[in-house]
Amino acid sequence: MLSDYELAEHELQLLARACRVADTCSSLQATVDTDGPLTTSRLGEQRAHPALVELRQQSALLARLIVALRVPIGEQEMDTQRTRRRATRGVYRLGSAS
Numbered sequence: 001m002l003s004d005y006e007l008a009e010h011e012l013q014l015l016a017r018a019c020r021v022a023d024t025c026s027s028l029q030a031t032v033d034t035d036g037p038l039t040t041s042r043l044g045e046q047r048a049h050p051a052l053v054e055l056r057q058q059s060a061l062l063a064r065l066i067v068a069l070r071v072p073i074g075e076q077e078m079d080t081q082r083t084r085r086r087a088t089r090g091v092y093r094l095g096s097a098s
Helices: 009-035 050-069
Strands: 038-040 046-048 084-087 090-093
Touching: 009 050, 046 050
Parallel strands: none
Antiparallel strands: 038 046, 084 090
């Protein structure tokens, strides 16, 4: 990433945070892979593994951090006439509709 893009200080901080969150997601996924997605409570009820719940939250955070960095997706190119802004739900084009 750093060899392909020049990042401002705040972007470097976002990238570092995204890397830490990605590591957390990997660790949580390993726990879920080992233990399974469900746990049994003291009362014998099955429920989602706490690591699975946290993995979902950390994955959402990672997506938001990546969007905040405005990392190009695949071969996506910036439209030279209009500014594009990526958000967690897709690409939004600012300006008049085509």
